[in-house]
Amino acid sequence: MADELTPETPEEEQPKKTHKQRKNGLYPGVSDELAESMRTGWADTELHGLEPIAQASHTAARRAALSARFPGDRLVVPAGRLKTRSNDTEYPFRAATEYAYLTGDQTENGVLVLEPAGETGHTATLYLLPRSDRENGEFWLSGQGELWVGRRHSLTEAEQLLGIPVKDVRTVADELKEATGPVRVVRGHDSVVEAALTDKVTGERDEELRVYLSEARAVKDDFEIGELQKAVDSTVRGFEDVVKVLDKAEATSERYIEGTFFLRARVEGNDIGYGSICAAGAHACTLHWVRNDGAVRSGDLLLLDAGVETHSLYTADVTRTLPISGRYSEIQRKIYDAVYESQEAGIAAVKPGAKFRDFHDASQHVLAEKLVEWGLLEGPVERVLELGLQRRWTLHGTGHMLGMDVHDCAAARTEAYVDGTLEPGMCLTVEPGLYFQADDLTVPEEYRGIGVRIEDDILVTEDGNRNLSAGLPRQADEVEAWMAHLKG
Numbered sequence: 001m002a003d004e005l006t007p008e009t010p011e012e013e014q015p016k017k018t019h020k021q022r023k024n025g026l027y028p029g030v031s032d033e034l035a036e037s038m039r040t041g042w043a044d045t046e047l048h049g050l051e052p053i054a055q056a057s058h059t060a061a062r063r064a065a066l067s068a069r070f071p072g073d074r075l076v077v078p079a080g081r082l083k084t085r086s087n088d089t090e091y092p093f094r095a096a097t098e099y100a101y102l103t104g105d106q107t108e109n110g111v112l113v114l115e116p117a118g119e120t121g122h123t124a125t126l127y128l129l130p131r132s133d134r135e136n137g138e139f140w141l142s143g144q145g146e147l148w149v150g151r152r153h154s155l156t157e158a159e160q161l162l163g164i165p166v167k168d169v170r171t172v173a174d175e176l177k178e179a180t181g182p183v184r185v186v187r188g189h190d191s192v193v194e195a196a197l198t199d200k201v202t203g204e205r206d207e208e209l210r211v212y213l214s215e216a217r218a219v220k221d222d223f224e225i226g227e228l229q230k231a232v233d234s235t236v237r238g239f240e241d242v243v244k245v246l247d248k249a250e251a252t253s254e255r256y257i258e259g260t261f262f263l264r265a266r267v268e269g270n271d272i273g274y275g276s277i278c279a280a281g282a283h284a285c286t287l288h289w290v291r292n293d294g295a296v297r298s299g300d301l302l303l304l305d306a307g308v309e310t311h312s313l314y315t316a317d318v319t320r321t322l323p324i325s326g327r328y329s330e331i332q333r334k335i336y337d338a339v340y341e342s343q344e345a346g347i348a349a350v351k352p353g354a355k356f357r358d359f360h361d362a363s364q365h366v367l368a369e370k371l372v373e374w375g376l377l378e379g380p381v382e383r384v385l386e387l388g389l390q391r392r393w394t395l396h397g398t399g400h401m402l403g404m405d406v407h408d409c410a411a412a413r414t415e416a417y418v419d420g421t422l423e424p425g426m427c428l429t430v431e432p433g434l435y436f437q438a439d440d441l442t443v444p445e446e447y448r449g450i451g452v453r454i455e456d457d458i459l460v461t462e463d464g465n466r467n468l469s470a471g472l473p474r475q476a477d478e479v480e481a482w483m484a485h486l487k488g
């Protein structure tokens with residue numbers, strides 16, 4: 001900044017130097033002797049003969065399918081950039097789903113480019129930042145240097161691991177500016193890449209790319225199914241961890257539950273796949289309660305909706321509604337059993353050839369029946385469903401696609417998703433719920449403040465479905481027995 005000021009700029013108009021500049025200048029205080037010392041004396045740590053990552057053949061197949069869908073177009077898929085949390089601290093980086101899906105890589109600033117080649121095909125190139133330069137001191141002087149944030153792969157190493165030719169990302173913007181012919185970019189992740197393409201892309205073409213990449217992920221390959229099962233298995237262990245510390249949560253708050261689950265997610269996976277919903281008591285009626293700062297009281301229910309995200313970025317999405325004391329009260333169990341019955345009906349409707357909406361309709365039918373039976377709604381049930389009256393207490397849809405995003409395939413067209421047909425390899429949640437708000441004067445007092453959701457991750461198979469989260473009990477007696485066992 002100071003370099004841009006003319007010498008005539010009066011002293012008092014000079015920008016005040018920041019603490020960091022006063023202390024360090026730009027990269028000041030580096031004598032020639034120190035610079036030379038830092039340049040030299042380092043062993044060659046290049047890694048040789050690296051095996052490709054487990055999903056390399058799958059990412060190649062995904063790129064081939066993408067190439068076939070958009071012949072002749074240059075396709076640009078960025079990983080995204082670090083996002084500032086405050087001042088000079090950033091949020092943990094999480095690569096864009098489309099990028100990780102097509103490359104298996106998760107490096108910030110990475111860009112995948114599929115360049116048209118021949119009549120119909122493409123040549124894939126991955127643009128990444130190389131290892132920090134030792135010549136210019138970047139490796140120890142830059143905040144993104146190796147001695148600050150850790151070693152990056154060399155471009156040759158990345159090529160071996162990912163099975164894609166790799167180039168230096170610092171050239172990508174210029175290369176894209178020079179590119180001729182139609183271009184499509186996945187928007188919303190990298191403003192630098194988008195700026196380089198402003199006069200080459202159209203919203204309509206980019207949207208087609210986004211939609212394709214959403215729909216392509218609906219049917220999971222073997223690698224993805226294995227990762228989803230791993231995510232769920234870790235999640236099951238995370239739920240067990242929580243049950244074991246419910247007494248500590250009672251002494252503190254819902255945060256103890258959040259922290260306990262997070263520990264499992266970070267130790268076994270990459271992260272949590274979404275903000276954990278640790279909702280005790282009436283908080284269970286707030287669908288996305290992620291403040292998690294409330295009291296945990298014996299006698300109340302705990303609605304825990306949480307999922308571990310694996311290192312390859314596949315997430316589970318599981319909910320259990322647990323009696324904090326270990327035993328459901330009569331009214332809690334009545335509501336819980338209704339939701340369980342509804343979920344059973346929903347899961348039974350998940351099979352190849354069924355419409356996506358079928359499991360929702362099956363679940364809602366049961367809930368509407370219960371609400372009529374309990375006298376909260378006037379029948380007949382078909383009228384209730386036609387008018388959607390049950391929704392006062394069911395609030396949300398009964399499930400969604402699951403994968404690298406918790407609400408996966410979100411850009412898919414209606415006809416391919418909510419109006420679509422289930423196929424083997426699709427994975428979805430079945431998660432009916434009933435929520436009686438604490439201030440709902442239309443229900444008897446004993447219902448108020450009770451919220452129940454049960455959510456499982458269901459894989460569509462050739463002959464029906466498989467519940468990936470069957471490792472966690474759902475039926476009320478089984479939940480109580482499981483909790484008693486864990487609490488010891």
Ligand code: GLY
Pocket residue numbers: 274305306317406431455
């Ligand atoms: N965890 C958010 C959901 O269940 O959709």
Ligand code: MN
Pocket residue numbers: 317399400429431455
């Ligand atoms: Mn869900």
Ligand code: MN
Pocket residue numbers: 305306317318319455
């Ligand atoms: Mn959920």
